[in-house]
Amino acid sequence: MMVCRALLAAAIVGITFHHAGAQFGGMPGMPGSGGFGGPPAAPPPQCQELLTIRDTLQKHGQAIEAANTKKAHVKVACKLFRNYIATEAKMIRLLDANGPSCGVPPQINKQVRESHAKAIQIGKQVCEAAARGPAQTGPSLSDALGTTPPIPTGKTKGAGTFETLTGNPFER
Numbered sequence: 234m235m236v237c238r239a240l241l242a243a244a245i246v247g248i249t250f251h252h253a254g255a256q257f258g259g260m261p262g263m264p265g266s267g268g269f270g271g272p273p274a275a276p277p278p279q280c281q282e283l284l285t286i287r288d289t290l291q292k293h294g295q296a297i298e299a300a301n302t303k304k305a306h307v308k309v310a311c312k313l314f315r316n317y318i319a320t321e322a323k324m325i326r327l328l329d330a331n332g333p334s335c336g337v338p339p340q341i342n343k344q345v346r347e348s349h350a351k352a353i354q355i356g357k358q359v360c361e362a363a364a365r366g367p368a369q370t371g372p373s374l375s376d377a378l379g380t381t382p383p384i385p386t387g388k389t390k391g392a393g394t395f396e397t398l399t400g401n402p403f404e405r
Contacts, residue, residue: 279327280335286324293317307363314356321349 276284297313305313328342 276335279331283324283327283331283335283337286320286327290317290320290324293320307359311356311360311363314352314359318349318352318356321345321352325349 275281293313293316297310297317300310300313325342325345328337328345332339332342
């Protein structure tokens with residue numbers, strides 16, 4: 234249950250990042266950058282790399298969201314989170330290096346860092362759950378008491394759902 238909540242939270246983080254990533258306007262050579270006449274030129278390579286990594290990050294976020302919807306196994310979710318976190322770390326490095334020259338507002342860098350911290354925390358929980366494996370069941374009551382339940386032979390009278398200590402009340 235905790236893993237499902239973690240995946241849901243991660244999907245929300247991904248959706249939040251999607252909206253933040255949409256604020257990349259104002260890059261040199263991009264539409265809406267205020268250039269004069271003619272078709273806009275292609276963005277510089279460092280800005281194009283930022284756009285590419287943003288799109289990759291969105292795909293990873295969508296994959297986590299899809300896994301959550303399909304209730305994927307925890308090991309699959311762990312792998313998806315690792316990919317997402319690695320891509321987000323690369324995005325932070327690129328934002329630090331090229332964000333200002335590409336017209337990325339400083340609040341985007343802050344939002345990506347906050348998202349990254351949350352993703353690391355959730356990813357850690359998901360991967361720890363994957364490492365633990367399936368929940369283990371404890372001993373049964375018979376094991377704890379040192380007894381074994383009787384093996385039904387089919388010859389016993391009653392032993393049904395409505396059996397009580399004094400017999401089946403429906404047979405009286």
